[in-house]
Amino acid sequence: MTLSIEGLRNALVGPFDLRVEAGRCTAIVGASGSGKSLFLRMVADLDVNEGAVSLAGDDRAAISAPAWRRRVGLVPAQPGWWGESVAEHFDADLRTRAAELADALRLPADIFARQIFQLSTGERQRLGLIRAMLADPDVLLLDEPTGSLDPEATLAVEALLRERLEAGVVAIVVTHDTAQAARLAHTVLRMEAGRLAPL
Numbered sequence: 001m002t003l004s005i006e007g008l009r010n011a012l013v014g015p016f017d018l019r020v021e022a023g024r025c026t027a028i029v030g031a032s033g034s035g036k037s038l039f040l041r042m043v044a045d046l047d048v049n050e051g052a053v054s055l056a057g058d059d060r061a062a063i064s065a066p067a068w069r070r071r072v073g074l075v076p077a078q079p080g081w082w083g084e085s086v087a088e089h090f091d092a093d094l095r096t097r098a099a100e101l102a103d104a105l106r107l108p109a110d111i112f113a114r115q116i117f118q119l120s121t122g123e124r125q126r127l128g129l130i131r132a133m134l135a136d137p138d139v140l141l142l143d144e145p146t147g148s149l150d151p152e153a154t155l156a157v158e159a160l161l162r163e164r165l166e167a168g169v170v171a172i173v174v175t176h177d178t179a180q181a182a183r184l185a186h187t188v189l190r191m192e193a194g195r196l197a198p199l
């Protein structure tokens with residue numbers, strides 16, 4: 001399974017051309033405001049865009065937006081929450097798996113009994129990642145997934161991502177941490193003024 005991006009652009013950024021094979025991670029570093037988050041949102045089809053994107057040969061244009069987003073999971077730097085409690089954001093059927101992932105990511109055992117407003121930024125970030133992983137997407141687009149985390153939790157997130165890569169997931173990770181990019185990624189690219197270039 002390959003994620004293929006050709007001529008992806010909007011009025012602000014691009015065009016982008018990129019291929020990421022199954023089990024491979026591409027990291028994107030670059031200055032604040034250079035277009036990294038916009039790029040991920042365009043791949044997830046959450047922002048206006050032109051160009052061709054396909055997954056395992058399936059053209060995104062032939063797939064409904066909700067179906068595409070089930071296969072391509074975006075975890076924003078600040079995940080959104082629509083309810084007050086943590087629990088209501090997690091399907092009851094998947095609670096056991098969610099608890100396993102929470103444990104792997106060093107989250108407190110009672111995290112699912114809390115209210116969203118009680119959570120730290122790093123707890124929200126990890127729960128956002130768990131939400132995306134529970135949907136079992138073929139592609140993970142992670143926007144600064146460890147930006148608010150301590151070193152131990154950062155390594156736990158990286159270990160989980162490696163596990164998903166071994167299972168054949170495609171990953172694109174935006175990070176300001178060049179050491180993390182070197183640890184995780186098979187390819188590291190730099191975003192500069194809305195264009196991707198080799199590091």
Ligand SMILES: Nc1ncnc2c1ncn2[C@@H]1O[C@H](COP(=O)(O)OP(=O)(O)OP(=O)(O)O)[C@@H](O)[C@H]1O
Nearest residue numbers: 012030031032033034035036037038039077174191
């Ligand atoms: N909907 C929008 N309309 C107009 N400008 C936008 C929009 N979304 C983003 N921008 C601008 O596009 C540029 C790229 O934004 P983006 O969020 O992709 O940056 P980034 O590289 O992810 O930065 P950071 O590292 O700070 O998160 C910024 O100048 C931003 O202000």
